[in-house]
Amino acid sequence: MAIFGVCAFAALALERLGFRTTVALSLAFLLLGVERRGLIFSTVFAIAFAAAAFLLFDTFLRVPLPRGPFGI
Amino acid sequence: MDDTLQNLALGFSIALSPAILWYAFVGCVVGTLVGVLPGVGPLAGISLLLPATFGLDATRAIVMLAGIYYGAMYGGSTTSILMRIPGEAASVMTCIDGYAMARKGRAGAALAIAAVGSYVAGTVSVVALMLLAPPLASFALRFGPPEYFALLLLGLFVLAYMSSGSMLKALAMAALGLLLGMIGIDQMTGYFRFAYGVVELGDGIGVVPVAVGLFGLAEILATAGLAVPPQVIKPTLRELLPTRQEWRESAAPIGRGTVLGFLIGIVPGSAHIISSFVSYAVERKLAKRPQEFGQGAVAGVAGPESANNAATSGAFVPMLALGVPSGPIPAVMLAAMMVHGVSPGPLLIKQQPELFWGFIASMYVGNVVLLILNLPLVGVFVNLLRVPYAILYPSVLAFCILGVYAVNGSVVDVWIMLLMGGLGYFLRKLDFETAPIVLGVVLAPMLEMALRQSLAMSDGQYSIFVARPISATLLGVGLILIALGLQPLVTRGLDWRARLALAEKGDEHP
Amino acid sequence: MRLSRVCSLAVLAAVAVASAQEPYPSRPITMVAPFPPGGIADLTARPVAAAMEKVLKNPVGVLNKTGAAGAVGMQFVATSKPDGYTLLLALSSISIIPEADKLFGRPPAFTVDQFAPIALISADPTILVVPADKPWKTAAEFVEDAKRRPGQISYSSSGVYGTLHMAMELLSHAAGIKLRHVPYAGGGPALTAVLGGHVDALASGPAVVLPHIKAGKLRALAGWGDKRVVALPEVPTFKELGFPDAEFYIWAGVFAPKGTPEPVLAKLRDALRAAVNDPDFKGAMEKIETPIVFKQGAEFARFFEADAGRLAEGVRKVGRIETK
Numbered sequence: 082m083a084i085f086g087v088c089a090f091a092a093l094a095l096e097r098l099g100f101r102t103t104v105a106l107s108l109a110f111l112l113l114g115v116e117r118r119g120l121i122f123s124t125v126f127a128i129a130f131a132a133a134a135f136l137l138f139d140t141f142l143r144v145p146l147p148r149g150p151f152g153i
Numbered sequence: 154m155d156d157t158l159q160n161l162a163l164g165f166s167i168a169l170s171p172a173i174l175w176y177a178f179v180g181c182v183v184g185t186l187v188g189v190l191p192g193v194g195p196l197a198g199i200s201l202l203l204p205a206t207f208g209l210d211a212t213r214a215i216v217m218l219a220g221i222y223y224g225a226m227y228g229g230s231t232t233s234i235l236m237r238i239p240g241e242a243a244s245v246m247t248c249i250d251g252y253a254m255a256r257k258g259r260a261g262a263a264l265a266i267a268a269v270g271s272y273v274a275g276t277v278s279v280v281a282l283m284l285l286a287p288p289l290a291s292f293a294l295r296f297g298p299p300e301y302f303a304l305l306l307l308g309l310f311v312l313a314y315m316s317s318g319s320m321l322k323a324l325a326m327a328a329l330g331l332l333l334g335m336i337g338i339d340q341m342t343g344y345f346r347f348a349y350g351v352v353e354l355g356d357g358i359g360v361v362p363v364a365v366g367l368f369g370l371a372e373i374l375a376t377a378g379l380a381v382p383p384q385v386i387k388p389t390l391r392e393l394l395p396t397r398q399e400w401r402e403s404a405a406p407i408g409r410g411t412v413l414g415f416l417i418g419i420v421p422g423s424a425h426i427i428s429s430f431v432s433y434a435v436e437r438k439l440a441k442r443p444q445e446f447g448q449g450a451v452a453g454v455a456g457p458e459s460a461n462n463a464a465t466s467g468a469f470v471p472m473l474a475l476g477v478p479s480g481p482i483p484a485v486m487l488a489a490m491m492v493h494g495v496s497p498g499p500l501l502i503k504q505q506p507e508l509f510w511g512f513i514a515s516m517y518v519g520n521v522v523l524l525i526l527n528l529p530l531v532g533v534f535v536n537l538l539r540v541p542y543a544i545l546y547p548s549v550l551a552f553c554i555l556g557v558y559a560v561n562g563s564v565v566d567v568w569i570m571l572l573m574g575g576l577g578y579f580l581r582k583l584d585f586e587t588a589p590i591v592l593g594v595v596l597a598p599m600l601e602m603a604l605r606q607s608l609a610m611s612d613g614q615y616s617i618f619v620a621r622p623i624s625a626t627l628l629g630v631g632l633i634l635i636a637l638g639l640q641p642l643v644t645r646g647l648d649w650r651a652r653l654a655l656a657e658k659g660d661e662h663p
Numbered sequence: 664m665r666l667s668r669v670c671s672l673a674v675l676a677a678v679a680v681a682s683a684q685e686p687y688p689s690r691p692i693t694m695v696a697p698f699p700p701g702g703i704a705d706l707t708a709r710p711v712a713a714a715m716e717k718v719l720k721n722p723v724g725v726l727n728k729t730g731a732a733g734a735v736g737m738q739f740v741a742t743s744k745p746d747g748y749t750l751l752l753a754l755s756s757i758s759i760i761p762e763a764d765k766l767f768g769r770p771p772a773f774t775v776d777q778f779a780p781i782a783l784i785s786a787d788p789t790i791l792v793v794p795a796d797k798p799w800k801t802a803a804e805f806v807e808d809a810k811r812r813p814g815q816i817s818y819s820s821s822g823v824y825g826t827l828h829m830a831m832e833l834l835s836h837a838a839g840i841k842l843r844h845v846p847y848a849g850g851g852p853a854l855t856a857v858l859g860g861h862v863d864a865l866a867s868g869p870a871v872v873l874p875h876i877k878a879g880k881l882r883a884l885a886g887w888g889d890k891r892v893v894a895l896p897e898v899p900t901f902k903e904l905g906f907p908d909a910e911f912y913i914w915a916g917v918f919a920p921k922g923t924p925e926p927v928l929a930k931l932r933d934a935l936r937a938a939v940n941d942p943d944f945k946g947a948m949e950k951i952e953t954p955i956v957f958k959q960g961a962e963f964a965r966f967f968e969a970d971a972g973r974l975a976e977g978v979r980k981v982g983r984i985e986t987k
Contacts, residue, residue: 496870
């Protein structure tokens, strides 16, 4: 159920908050809230994952991904 | 023949020059990366990356695109096998037995066989492409809407063979898929059907979000919902390689898949998608132990993977020989040629032999590069399964969303994936198979279009289907298939009547 | 790297709050191509964007926002903030879609007056081609035969109410003939159909059929332009043949959302005028064999209005298609 909720959140937020913010928040929620991983691990993993995926696809492969306000 | 060899030598001298080789390699790597992304198959990969090649010269750009295309093809099977996430409609069949193999600890074997199968299919069909392109291409052009309709109908009959469980359930799922496929603009009149004011639904429901939702997301929902997290599979090095028996069992399916896929592939249109479905059905029918299908049968990976690869190479036949945009992927390739000032057409081979033969040779080279690249990568990919599920599934989820979004830049697609994920989850609980839904979604628009185009051509005369030799033949084969399918039913019916008759006799003479 | 960043700014442009004081342009501009990469809109948008980038000294990125025959991308721009940071590269179909929506009585995805025309980039008349083994040698023979056998000669198109369909409909009305329409999903399959001899004719942009005409597979009968096509000087126009109403172009033009401030529009017009004279841009258009036809301001508005009028008329004449 939580997973379903996260997907719905992601669909809603993707074009409003931008790809990186949305994915980082979703991952952090799943790791921290659902899977009860450590706070530091979850945060670092979520942010690193979002940034790396964005870098790879948007920057290197030129696949446009949505950005949120202030270009994040 | 001598000409061909000479030209091929020219092609290889181009394809093996360091600069071109480098672009082929880069294309393969990038293609693999993109292909591994859930939801992004060869078509999406190639259209997403097309602009990145605009800065190169014609031959380099085409070679790189061919590499991207092959790479995406190989990459797609990886996620299908490891995580049950199809990169495109054609990998759906690989998901079923490939993932079952992975769950049994044979992920490495499945990946290796998929790679080798794709390599064999790719190489053989390039040879066929080279030798047979001109005659095959003019034959392929004779496939108009009526022939296409007959071919697709044949594909639909295959549904009847696909299910391992209840036939009724499989047909129900196929019907659901066909219904979902009806959504979108009516191609013949311009009406919006079932779009409810959502402009994005005008193009219908995309196959990619449906496939990723029904397979990938449903799998995540089902597994993450378990109280006990699934056992992490720890493959040892020895288990990475297929056993001798697995090789033996996959050799024939690879061969059959290649021939089947190539033949289906040369037909203009999107029919190549059904090649993997048809191959799966054929392998199941021919298997000594059909009950193993769905439980991790090697042939269920080898056949469809080869068919899929051969089919998309087959699609290049009309493109290269006649300059006809014979399918979505060749259409993108043709556009790429135009950007570089090459006018694709029947005269391409004569006017730009370096480009044409360089392209052919680079298809060989690309296949070899990918085999070399992918076999060692099998070990790396399999190790992904060692990642604890609690971390793996959120990441996979993020990639699913990324992949589905990126293809069309559409949030609507993400919603469709989400709904299909929920649907797939419940259907699994109820023991329904979801592959027929995907086939239905793929076939419905093509089938409808072909039928109505045929009738538009003939001014409403259904006789067009039997008046044209190719479509009549195909329909005939379909009828025979149905007859064969009904045969057990009829024989059983006779038994029953015979028994009744006996019983009646018994009644009369107590 | 810079270019790719730009691409993803479409969304930013839609949500970010831009201050009115800053000089234009101070942020990357997004040009939306409502068709997939490799299509004519995309192939025009990319060199235009690259040339504009040079002129404006400001990044201009192309975003392919595809779906529903272009309606998705066009709607996206129509509802974007009119600040000059989201532009549209539209084809002729921009005036067909709202008209078709009207025909079916559905809420339109967008209307033509939601856009401010900036400049016309290219205009290519369609030409009538038939398979080389068909009997008609001239357009006159074709029209005559169609009169004799109404509804018997078939043609393929890129889709119902699509540009290639409209071209044929305009001809049918101008010549008083009735042809049989077999729609396909896109220009590619439509071309395949006429090459395979499954239909008798096709109206198409010259660039895609030229190689097949040269190879002797197709024969060009006439063109829809007011001048002959440069690459096919021996092919007459329908105007010359006495059908002045059979005029149709596949054109590409740049639009901004309505309400974009006039100084911004003026700046964009200047930038585009400089861009079409850029040698790189000229080279790119030559490669896709599309002639540059530049019109801006009142001239473009007139062209656009006349074209939209013809097409609206065409759509209404076709009416709703009832299938048997």
